[in-house]
Amino acid sequence: LTSLLLWGNQFSGGIPQELGHLVNLESLDLSANKLMGSIPNAFGNLTKLPILNLFNNQLSGHVPRELGSLVNLEVLGLNNNTLMGSIPNTFGNLTKLTSLLLWGNQFSGGIPQELGHLVNLESLDLSANKLMGSIPNAFGNLTKLPILNLFNNQLSGHVPRELGSLVNLEVLGLNNNTLMGSIPNTFGNLTKLTSLLLWGNQFSGGIPQELGHLVNLESLDLSANKLMGSIPNAFGNLTKLPILNLFNNQLSGHVPRELGSLVNLEVLGLNNNTLMGSIPNTFGNLTKLTSLLLWGNQFSGGIPQELGHLVNLESLDLSANKLMGSIPNAFGNLTKLPTLQLWRNQLSGCIPRELGSLVSLEDLDLSTNKLTGSIPNTLGNLTKLTTLYLNDNQFYGHVPKETGSLMNLKYLQIDGNNLSGPLPPDLCAGGMLKRLTAHGNNLNGPLPSSLVNCKSLVRVRLESNKIEGDISEMGVYPNLVYIDMSSNKLFGQLSYHWGGCHNLTMLRISNNNLAGEIPTSLGQLSGLRILDLSSNKLEGEIPSALGNLRELFNLSLAVNLFHGSIPREIGAMSSLELLDLSSNNLNGLAQDSIKNCLRLRLLKLNNNNFKGNIPAELGLLRNLHDLLDLSENSFTGAIPSQLSGLVMLDTLNLSHNELNGSIPSSFQYMRSLTTIDLSYNELEGPVPDSKVFQGASVQQFMHNKMLCGVVKGLPPCNSAIQSRGGREGYKILVLATVPALISLVVVAVLLMFCHERKKPKETNTDKVTQAITFSIWSVDGANVFKQIIEATNNFSEMHCIGIGGYGSVYKAKLATREIFAVKKIHMIEDGCCLNETVFNREIESLMKIRHRNIIKLFGYCSSSQGRFLIYEYMEGGDLAKTLKDNKRAIELDWRRRIHIMLDVVHALAYMHHDCSTPIVHRDITSNNILLNLEFRACISDFGTAKILNIDGRNHTRLAGTKGYLAPELAYTENMTEKCDVYSFGVLVLELFMGSHPGDFLSSLSLANKINVVCLQDLLDPRLVIPDAETARRIYCMLSVAAQCLEPRPSHRPTARQASDELSTTKACGDHVDYLHAGITFPAL
Structure with missing residues (x-):
């Protein structure tokens, strides 16, 4: 048998070893x-074989080195299988090969240098594998080669200059x-190239x-790299070119007018660079263009009228630049155009009525400009x-009203203008409207x-208008996610x-x-996050069914006519x-109605009819922060x-009640x-002596x-007492004297009782330090911990300086004047106990971690009362509070913020890559970044996240803080290093914006496309504009x-x-106005 052709069937199973006996085969095709x-x-025996095709199967495993014995082989096609392992270097023996196709497998490792011996190759395709390492210099020997494909791999290093041969x-x-x-x-030598x-x-x-x-x-196509500098004028010579993509780089300077000579160009993508100057009017010569993408640059000046000559355009995007002037009337000629994007420029004037001629238009975005006048009714002609x-x-x-005739309309955004009159009644006549803002x-x-029965609606924002009407029949919206009709x-x-x-x-x-x-x-809306019905005339009792809204984080029913008690549900x-029930007629708090809402940050119950004592249980709401x-x-x-106990509370208002004492x-x-x-x-007595008072x-x-x-303005306490003469003074004297006498008697009795005892009693401190495991500074742990107990008054609330997800933190100032932060770890919720040996081993390991930007863990204590970690104390507090304090935030200038960001990323890189076992922090937030008085930043809580998940039971509890969580945690509980990296990205935004970027991140998730945002729009307005170098x-x-x-x-x-990239931030281009440059953010 010299030829065996079985290709194009449905043979399955393995290839028989016995085919290796067919030593006279000259063609074997099983593809x-x-x-x-x-x-x-055994295929290594087929030494006469010039053609071996096994492509388009499901073959797996390693390729036999024996194939390197097929010295007469000219064609080897193994592509589109699941072969793995290294490419055999024995392939270098196949010097007669003209075609080597290995693409679409799972080959790994490096490309063998020996392939450079195959000087007769006319096609080499190793694409779509997992190949690593560099491209062999020896490839420069393959001078007959017309096709070289190495794309979709993991190749690294520099491209050999030898490829220019x-x-x-x-x-x-x-x-x-x-x-x-x-x-x-040297690529300039490859003059036969048709595709690069x-x-x-x-x-x-x-x-x-x-x-x-x-x-x-x-x-x-040179897109999605880090190329800098200007576009070469010589590109004007590439007159056969239909596709030129340079987008997603750091290119700068002016666009050469010579590009207007590329008369065969169909696709030109220059978007997302820092190109500047005017758009060349020579682009009007590119009449074959179907796609012109210039968005996300710094183009200025007017839009050339000549672009109206590009009648074959199917996509025109000039958005996110600094273009000025009016929209050219000539755009009315672009009748094939389905997409026109001009958003976020400085365009002015009216919308040309001629845009109504763009009958193929599907997407029109003119948002965020300075356009004026009325919306032309000719837009009603754009039926697509x-x-x-x-x-x-x-x-x-x-x-x-013609807008109502757009039967295919899905997204309509007209917010942020000065429009008046009614919305068109037929706005959802096509039944496809999803977003209306x-x-x-x-x-x-x-x-x-x-709109009443517009079931397609997903997002509606009509707030802050003067819209009238009865909404009693609204509410049949199975797809609706978000609706705001407030202030109408x-x-x-x-x-x-x-x-x-x-x-x-x-x-x-x-x-x-x-x-x-x-x-x-409404209690059936299990995914509801915000319910705000405030400032209406609603009445009755608050329904207990609202207790079913377990995802709700903002409930506002203020300024209504509700009565009765707050339901315990x-x-x-x-x-x-956030819970705001203020300005109603509520008169009771059902038992346990609020105390279990442990995440509350704001609670407003003011201006109601509540009576009796203020519930002491409100002190359990340790997360109350705002009010x-x-x-x-x-x-x-x-x-x-x-x-x-509300140690995080910012504002407390108990005024206009009948409180006494x-x-x-x-x-x-x-x-x-x-x-x-x-x-x-009706309060009396001294005002506490603290900063807020x-x-x-x-x-x-x-x-x-x-x-x-x-x-200031209140009398001193001594004069206040002295000024109350007569019987009032006598009452005070009695009230002060009698307790003192009683105290003396009690002390005397206690002394007698103690004298009678044969064995001295242990002190509370001694009890606390019994049967405890210590490891503190490698010294007498028990003695040090006794000092900590004394310094914190046995962990009294008055020494508590913070409460987090993992425990409470106390400030302990020892007799030696050393100050430490002591964290008392919260017990595991399911009641399971951590293995003591494993716990101690993990702590000992964490104590060895030393990095200038990670809080030092000096030691630990483990007892029946709980577990305690002893950390370095940072006088500057956490970053979150610093950013919220206007005075301190201004002290935190751009230079300091840059250094803080570098401190954090260096520490994170150390935790992920330099520890013997990588540490995933799990909760990188501004609350966990602590500062010293010089604004040096340290990551805190790095150890707690690790030790509390030793056995995996606490996995879910430690899944970070909302607003910083990576999106994949919506469908997996697997916290990885990349989750920390996402949180770090949020933190960097927060640091330079001055507040948490929650609204900004939400806008990214709603955009459904990448977003280009000007740097200046992201900067903390409390600081002065940064100089050019700092802006860079x-x-x-x-x-x-x-x-x-x-x-x-x-x-x-x-x-x-x-860390590497942030530590070596090189200029992204010469003479770039970084302050007004666009930064590209992904759609989340």
Whole structure:
């Protein structure tokens, strides 16, 4: 047998070893079947064979080295299987090979240098594998080769200059690897090239002028690299070129007018660079263009009228530049155009009526410009239109009724203008409308009738208008996720139909004239996150069914007519962070109704009819941060001392009640408190001596019985007592003397009792330090821990300086004047105990970690009372509080913020890559970045995340903080290093923006496309504008942060890569105005 051709069947199973006996075979083709298993070693016997084709099967395993014995082989096709392992270097013996096709497998390792011996090759394709390492220099010997494809691998290093010797090369595909360095200028010798694909690598430096010699090119793609400098003028010679892609680089300077000579060009992609100057009017010569993408640069000046000559355009995107002037009337000629994007420029004037001639248009985005005038009714001719974005301009007048004839319209955004009049009644006549945003206008008139049953709606924003109408029949929206109709003139009742909107996450209809009761069906909205019905005329009791909303974090029912008690079911809202029930007629707190809402950050119950004592259980809400307002009620009795446990609280208002007694002295330890109002009560006695009281005005304590102390305007406490003469003074004397006498008697009895004892009693400190495991500074742990107990008064709340997800932190100042932070670890919720030996071993390991930007773990203590970790104390507090404090935030200038960011990324790289076992932090947030007085930053809580997950039981509990969580944690609990990298990206944004970027990140998730944002728009407005060099550094750092926010973990850099790139932030181009440069963020 000399020829065995079985290709194109459905043979399955393995290839028989016995075929290796057919030593006279000259052609063996088993391709395009379903063959599995490995290639037989016996094929090495087929030494006469010139053709061996096994492609398009399901073969696996390693390729036999014996194939290197087939010295007569001319064609070897193994492509499109699942072969793995290294490419055998014995292939270098096959010197007669003209075609070697190995693409579409899982080959790994390096490319053998020996392949450079195959000087007769005419096709070499190793693409779509997992090959690593560099491209062999020996490939420069393959001078007969017309096709070389190495794309879609993991190749790295520099491209050999020797490839410039392949003078017969027509196709060179190196795209989608991690190749770096400059593009060799020797590529200019490859004058037969028709396709040069280098996109998706890390090439840097400038584009060689020599590429302009490749006059036969039909495809040139250098996109998605780090190329800098200007576009070569010599590219004007590439007149055969239909495709030129240079997008996603760092190119700068002006675009050469010579590109207007590329008369065969069909695709020109220059987007997402820092190109500047005017768009060349010579582009009007490129009449074959179907796609012109210039977005995300710094182009200025007007849009050339000549672009109206490009009648074959199917995509035109000039968005995110600095273009000025009006939209050319000539754009009306682009009748084939389905996409026109001009958003985020500085365009002015009116929308040309001629745009109504673009009958193929599907997407029109003119948002975020300075366009004026009315919206032309000719846009009603665009019957294919699915997306119309006109938001954030200066349009006025009515919304054309013709908009209602756009039957295919899915997305309409007209918010942020000065539009008036009614919305078109037929806005959803086509039944396809998904997004409608018209907020922030002066719209009036009735709600569009077509919206009542518009089941396609997903997102609606109509807030801040003057829209009228009865909403009683609304609510049949099975796809609705978000709706805000607040601050209008709507009336009627909430329909029970709203309970059928099972995808709803936000329902806000505040500041209207709604009446009636809240339908209990709202309790069926299991995914609801925000419910705001405040400032209406709703009445009745708050439905207990709202307790089913376990995902709700914002509930606002303020300024209504609700009565009765707060239902105890509210306590089941485990995610609730903001609760505002103020300004109603509520008169009772059902037992346990609020105390279980442990995530509450804000609680407003003011201006109701609550009576009796303030519930002491409110002191358990340790996460209350923003505000606790119980003012304008009828609370009586003393202020519960338990409220001092709200150590994170910023503002406390208990004014306008009937409270009596004294202000608890423990309030002086509420370190985060900045505002307190206790006016209009019956309080007496001294005001606690602490910063918040010292800085308060007397108005915050006026109209009480008799307060005295540190507040300016209050009498000193001594004079206050002395001024109360007669019987009042006598009462005080008695009240002061009798307890003292009783105390003396009690002390005497105790002394007698102790004298009677034969054995001395142990002190509390001794009890605490019994049977404890210590490891502190490698010294007498028990003695040191006794000092810590004394310094913290046995971990009294007054020494508590913070409460986090893992435990409470106490400040311990020892007799030696050393200060430490002591964390008391929260016990595991399921009651399981950590293995003591494993716990101790992990702690001992963590104590060996030393990095200047990681909080030092000095030691630990383990006892029946709990486990304690002893850390370095950082005087500057955490980054979150620093950014919220305007004075300290201004001290945190750009230079310091840059250094903080570098401190954090260096520490993170150390944890991920330099520890013997990589440490995933799991909770990189501004709360866990601590500062010293010089603003040196350290990561805290690095150890707690590790030791509390020794046995995996605490896995879910440690899944980070909302707002910093990587998107993949929505469907997996597997916390990886890349989750930390995502959190770091959020942290960098927070650091330079000055506050958490929650709204910004939400806008990215809603955009469904990559976003280009000007650097200046991201900077903390409290600081002065950075100088040019500082702006350059911040630009490069935020660009890295954007990479960290990639939704796919595999696309994020490692912490080491981020650290390296941030530490060597080179200029992204000469003479670039970085302050106004665009940073590209992914769609989340």
